[in-house]
Amino acid sequence: MAHSVVASHSVGKMATDKIFGANALAVKAAAQFGKDKVTNATIGALLDDNEQLVCLPTxxxxxxxxxxxxxxxxxxxxxxxxxxxxxxxxxxxxxxxxxxxxxxxxxxxxxxxxxxxxxxxxxxxxxxxxxxxxxxxxxxxxxxxxxxxxxxxxxxxxxxxxxxxxxxxxxxxxxxxxxxxxxxxxxxxxxxxxxxxxxxxxxxxxxxxxxxxxxxxxxxxxxxxxxxxxxxxxxxxxxxxxxxxxxxxxxxxxxxxxxxxxxxxxxxxxxxxxxxxxxxxxxxxxxxxxxxxxxxxxxxxxxxxxxxxxxxxxxxLYAQVEQERAGFYQLIKGRADLFAQEAAAANLTMLPYNAGYFLSVPSTVPDAVVAKLNEENVFAVALAKGIRIAVCAVPTEKIKGMAGKLKKAMDAVK
Known part of the structure; x- marks a missing residue:
């Protein structure tokens, strides 16, 4: 039996995080197959279309x-x-x-x-x-x-x-x-x-x-x-x-x-x-x-x-920051709009999306779907009730075809 010295309320705690775990798989795949062959939709931060982390210039x-x-x-x-x-x-x-x-x-x-x-x-x-x-x-x-x-x-x-x-x-x-x-x-x-x-x-x-x-x-x-x-x-x-x-x-x-x-x-x-x-x-x-x-x-x-x-x-300065941010808002919106259009064409059900860094697709077996999706070198986050796609982090070019691949993965694990 393993020894433990922590107080009773801390026994068994461990900092596991599905988001960071999913990102680690994507990083590993990029190292193996090349970054251009991998779609990483796990990151909760704004990346530009060159997949560089964005800091507003001002x-x-x-x-x-x-x-x-x-x-x-x-x-x-x-x-x-x-x-x-x-x-x-x-x-x-x-x-x-x-x-x-x-x-x-x-x-x-x-x-x-x-x-x-x-x-x-x-x-x-x-x-x-x-x-x-x-x-x-x-x-x-x-x-x-x-x-x-x-x-x-x-x-x-x-x-x-x-x-x-x-x-x-x-x-x-x-x-x-x-x-x-x-x-x-x-x-x-x-x-x-x-x-x-x-x-x-x-x-x-x-x-x-x-x-x-x-x-x-x-x-x-x-x-x-x-x-x-x-x-x-x-x-x-x-x-x-x-x-x-x-x-x-x-x-x-x-x-x-x-x-x-x-x-x-x-x-x-x-x-x-x-x-x-x-x-x-x-x-x-x-x-x-x-x-x-x-x-x-x-x-x-x-x-x-x-x-x-x-x-x-x-x-x-404030107006300049607002203008710069608005440009990146439009970038994310364009990515989400493209995903939604392709989802509709593929008969993929999305939850209502108005704006923001993420969109989600419901599933009763999200872990299995994400595992299947990973085989296509597409990485997303499995949540309790579905799959989260970080449109904030996926270049517009890589958004193309994502919805179809997700639909294919969902159909494969039914």
Whole structure:
């Protein structure tokens, strides 16, 4: 029997990740057969049509201009004030909610989720998200002794399943007083679905009804990692205005990350933005989340925060970044449109895709399908309910024929 010295709650933990595993297979195949013979649809980062990792040119220029003392120095635990204000202005745009809004710097979007789970759910509580979700949600919950449960994202009309959402909320609130909900929209990972304004109205009505019981504390995290690749700037932000004038026991947390929006993935910079009708809740939000930051990463990347603050303070720089990003949004959209056209021609069923880095195809045997697809040197990620295709990372030329190959693989393993 193997020896173990870890505490009981850590026994058996192991950092296995299907996404990184799938990418490793693609890298191995590229080394064996040549990069041009391999399609790697596993990577959750933006690659251009030469398969090079993209950094927005103006972001790179500004980042390289930051003084070395600003790059290497510690940052305030809460984050640089200029960065926090820039993050809120950038996120909300013209749709700032009528509410108290406060921001705390985090280590990327994952840091937002960590703090939200730790501070807004009780130990052993269940956190709620959709049945199609980013895998680390589960790890983030289990690491801090919570459970993750899901409801079906889509109803039979392939729209947001408000009925299932309401039923699951009622069931969980019958057992616990705190409820944390994570919704990844717009441009959901892994499907590319965006919750509509009408669906947001339904979601908020359900939450407000649940919050009529003053003993219940409800927090919704809007994971907006892909916001800036989800469509026209003002249109895709309109839903934020709906977060205003809520009951005091209903808190919204917006999870912002520089990873996709400013192509600074590895710099690990994000911000959690609290939206509440109550001044005490707003102050508490700042206090508890700054405390959690001190207890985890202490403080985050000063140079990247300064980069965003500098860009957002200069209208010309900001406009240039927006223009550059819009060009890459169109690149991804073109890839997704091509895949969708070929999927329709091949009678391959896709889940609804509006925008974003990923699209998904449902399957009851995703691992078998992906294994078969790998035989064609096409690599994707097998999820619990289907296959994820990273259109953000596949050159347009390699998108051609992908849907047909996927359909062939699915038919072969029926």
């Amino acid at each position: 972001v790179e220029k500004v980042f390289r201009s930051v003084p070395i003392t600003e790059i290497i120095n510690y940052a305030p635990i809460a984050g640089l004030p200029d960065f926090l204000n820039a993050a809120m202005d950038h996120v909300f745009g013209e749709s700032k909610p009528d509410a108290f809004t406060r921001a705390v710097a985090t280590s990327g979007g994952s840091g937002v989720l960590h703090h939200a789970i730790w501070n807004y759910s009780e130990i052993h509580d269940t956190v709620l998200t959709t049945d199609w979700y980013w895998g680390p949600y589960k790890v983030l919950c289990e690491e801090v002794l919570r459970k993750l449960d899901t409801f079906p994202l889509f109803d039979d009309k392939m729209q947001f399943n408000l009925s299932a959402f309401e039923n699951k909320i009622s069931a969980l609130l019958a057992k616990q007083n705190n409820l944390l909900i994570i919704l990844n929209t717009p441009a959901h990972n892994p499907t590319g679905y965006t919750v509509t304004d009408a669906e947001w109205d339904g979601i908020i009505n359900i939450l407000k009804t649940a919050a009529k019981n003053p003993a219940k504390k409800i927090t919704l995290v809007a994971d907006i990692a892909y916001l800036d690749f989800s469509g026209e700037r003002n249109t895709c932000r309109k839903f934020f205005a709906k977060f205003g004038q809520m009951p005091a026991n209903l808190l919204f947390i917006v999870g912002f990350s520089m990873s996709k929006s400013f192509t600074m993935y590895g710099q690990r910079v994000g911000a959690m933005i609290g939206v509440t009708s109550d001044a005490d809740v707003a102050k508490e939000f700042e206090d508890v989340n700054q405390y959690s930051s001190r207890a985890t990463w202490s403080n985050i990347n000063r140079g990247a925060m300064r980069t965003m603050a500098m860009i957002c303070a200069d209208k010309a």
